[in-house]
Amino acid sequence: MESFHYYRWKRFTEDEDRPEKPRRYGLTEMRSPDYLFLRHGSLQDIMDSIGEFVDGLKFSGGSQSLTPSSVVKEIADLAHRHNMYVSSGDWGEHLLRAGPASFKTYLEECRNVGFDTIELNTMSLKLPEEVLLRFVRLIKSFGLKARPVFAVNFDSTDIPALGDRAFGAYIAPVQRSLEKVEDVDLLIRKAERCLDAGADIIMIDADDVCMYPDSLRADIIAKIISRLGLDKTMFEASDVRTSEWFVRRYGPRVNLFVDRSEVMNLERLRSPFFHM
Numbered sequence: 412m413e414s415f416h417y418y419r420w421k422r423f424t425e426d427e428d429r430p431e432k433p434r435r436y437g438l439t440e441m442r443s444p445d446y447l448f449l450r451h452g453s454l455q456d457i458m459d460s461i462g463e464f465v466d467g468l469k470f471s472g473g474s475q476s477l478t479p480s481s482v483v484k485e486i487a488d489l490a491h492r493h494n495m496y497v498s499s500g501d502w503g504e505h506l507l508r509a510g511p512a513s514f515k516t517y518l519e520e521c522r523n524v525g526f527d528t529i530e531l532n533t534m535s536l537k538l539p540e541e542v543l544l545r546f547v548r549l550i551k552s553f554g555l556k557a558r559p560v561f562a563v564n565f566d567s568t569d570i571p572a573l574g575d576r577a578f579g580a581y582i583a584p585v586q587r588s589l590e591k592v593e594d595v596d597l598l599i600r601k602a603e604r605c606l607d608a609g610a611d612i613i614m615i616d617a618d619d620v621c622m623y624p625d626s627l628r629a630d631i632i633a634k635i636i637s638r639l640g641l642d643k644t645m646f647e648a649s650d651v652r653t654s655e656w657f658v659r660r661y662g663p664r665v666n667l668f669v670d671r672s673e674v675m676n677l678e679r680l681r682s683p684f685f686h687m
Contacts, residue, residue: 429663429681432466432494436642437681438666440467440498441674443486454489457671462493464678467528469498469668480524487525497525501532501560514546518553528556530614533601537566540601544608551609558645559605561598562616563631564591593619595631599638606643612666613639617647624652629660641665651676 429437441461458465468490470483487497499521521529529550533543543559550557602613615621615635620628636644645666648654654677657665663681 432463433496434466436664436666438466438645439464439674439677440469440645440666440668441465441671442669443468443470454486458489458493461671461674461678462495464674465493465495467496467498470500480520484524491525496527496556498528498558499526499530501530501535515549518550518555522553522555526555528558528611530558530560532560534560534562534616540604543601544604547605547608547610556611557605557609558612558614559602559610560614560616561602562618562620563595563598563628564593564619565597566591595634599635602635602639606639612643612645614645614668615647617649621646621653621657622649624650624656627653627656632660636661648673648677651680655680 468486490497518529531543531546531550536543538546547557547559602610605613615632620631632646641661641664645668646657647668648657651673654667654669654673657667658677658680663683667677669677
C-alpha cells in the first residue's frame, strides 16, 4: 500500500527529535499484545502501522511461558523484521528459585526463540548485590542485553547502616521485614553498580514514582536521571498524561515503556510540532 509521503509529518533526523532505528535514546518500548493477535494477522497490521515508531517489544507478566515457543519465535522474528528488540519482561526471577543452572537454561531458550533483552526484577529476586551483579554478567556472556528493574522502596532490612554504604561492603544477614523505606540514593548506587557490571539500561518500577499522573514524583525522577543519565534509564508511562509530563520535562529523548494503544500518542508528543 502506497503511503502519503507528501503529507508525511514525521522524519527521523538527529536535528529533529531522534535518529532512525536502532536508537540509543528516545526509545519507545511497547507491551506485547496477546499472541492470538498473531494468529489473526492483527499483530502484523500493528507492526506495519506503528513499527517505525517502536524500538522494543516486551512480553509482560510471563506471557511467553503460556505461549508455544514456536509462536514466541514468530513474534520475535516479526519484531526483528521491523528492527525492534524483544524483551523477556520480568519472568527470569521465577526460574532463579530453582538454581543458577535453570537460569542458564532459561537464557539459552530466550536466545533461541529470539529474545534480545533480559529483565531482572530486583524487587522479586531479593538477591545479595554481588549475586545480582554476577547474573548481569551472565546475561551479557550469552550475548544478550541486561536490564535490572529497581523500585524506590526497599525492605527496611536492605537499608545499610550509615557506615556500610561502600561498594561491596559486607552486610550481615538479618530477618526480613515487611516495612518499606524509600531510599532513592540506594536505588541509584545499586543501579550504578549494575551499569558498571555491563547492564545496558535501568528500568524504574512505576509504583510510588510514576504510576499515576496526579502523583508523579518529580524529585525522585530528576535525581535518578541526573545521576544515571537519560539514555540509561527507562520509565513506564501508564497513560498519555504521564507520557506528556515526561516529554515536556525531559524532551523527546526520554525512554518510555507504554501500552500499544499509547504509541501514536507518544510519537505525537515527541514530534517537534508539539513543542512549537
